[in-house]
Amino acid sequence: MxxxxxxxxxxxxxxxxxxxxxxxxxxxxxxxxxxxxxxxxxxxxxxxxxxxxxxxxxxxxxxxxxxxxxxxxxxxxxxxxxxxxxxxxxxxxxxxxxxxxxxxxxxxxxxxxxxxxxxxxxxxxxxxxxPVQTLVPSWTRHYWLDADNHILVHNGTAIDLSDVETLVMLRLMASAFQAVSELDLYKSSWGNEPVSLPTRLERVENAIQGIQLKLEDDPAQPKIVISAPEGYVFTPESG
Incomplete structure (x- = not known):
């Protein structure tokens, strides 16, 4: 059929x-x-x-x-x-x-x-x-995530991500320019695994740091994946 x-x-x-x-x-x-x-x-x-x-x-x-x-x-x-x-x-x-x-x-x-x-x-x-009014955001020309193969393409450069880093980036990119809480990132990346709150926060922080090391020009002063009072923000136009 x-x-x-x-x-x-x-x-x-x-x-x-x-x-x-x-x-x-x-x-x-x-x-x-x-x-x-x-x-x-x-x-x-x-x-x-x-x-x-x-x-x-x-x-x-x-x-x-x-x-x-x-x-x-x-x-x-x-x-x-x-x-x-x-x-x-x-x-x-x-x-x-x-x-x-x-x-x-x-x-x-x-x-x-x-x-x-x-x-x-x-x-x-x-x-x-x-039509023009429904075009995808302009930043998607510079950032593209191949979640199946765990690769982030940034301005033509392919960056290998871990499984967890891929899931974290997927969640951040879905809410570009908006803060995503640590608990939201944890749930979308690890699910409902029963671990303590400090462990959850530590896992998210480690994943973010791993992404920053691979993506940022200066990981010590990140401009693309940044921390915010409410969590973390993906700011692609800064890249």
Whole structure:
């Protein structure tokens, strides 16, 4: 049965992947969601198709037989601002960082679920086509959290976070410019584990310090994740 999201625009996607099984699987996933998809197995085929077909989003693998996917990304970026999602088994932080620097809009590591792929596609489509008043905050161009892979991308630099640091950042970023209490951060990151209040506060403080060490230019004088009387605040425009 076809499951179509009626609130999404008609989208035409190009998948560039040399693996036939992946092309067939993604084709089925997207077509059952009511999306149009074309697939090719090489970079040269992708460039040829882009010369004659209008695409809304490109799904791009890194390991292609005739060209490195990152080189293809760079080539496409020179001629087009079409949204590009890297869809690859390569999960190294350095490669992910390079992809964002070269202009990738998103990065999904294989294997992935149907829900995750569609969510990323729809979010990117909405971000691209939404009217001005509903655009995402400008700071999201400089900070992006890949919670699945525990990586915070800041101005194109991939920062590895621990599991707990990822959950803390996720909560802080959801309330940017607003103070989040230590107990709120603890509950969203550790759940309702029965430990003493001092232990909860210590765990949160350690996680915050770990984030500051990795994110701040001067962890001793943080400007991005800062303390406040009510807890901690994520202030992205200071970064």
């Amino acid at each position: 076809m499951t179509v999201n009626p609130n999404q625009p008609n989208l035409k996607l190009l998948l560039v992947d040399d693996d036939l099984d992946t092309r067939q699987m993604v084709t089925i996933l997207l077509k059952t969601a009511g999306l149009e998809i074309l697939t090719v197995g090489t970079g040269s085929e992708a460039l040829a198709l882009l010369g004659i077909e209008r695409m809304d989003i490109i799904l791009l693998d890194i390991m292609l037989p005739d060209v490195d996917g990152l080189n293809l990304l760079e080539t496409i970026r020179r001629i087009s601002d079409i949204p590009i999602v890297m869809l690859t088994a390569v999960s190294h932080a350095e490669i992910m960082q390079q992809a964002y620097i070269l202009g990738a809009d998103d990065y999904i590591v294989k294997p992935f679920t149907r829900e995750k792929l569609l969510d990323r596609i729809y979010r990117l489509a909405n971000k691209t086509t939404a």
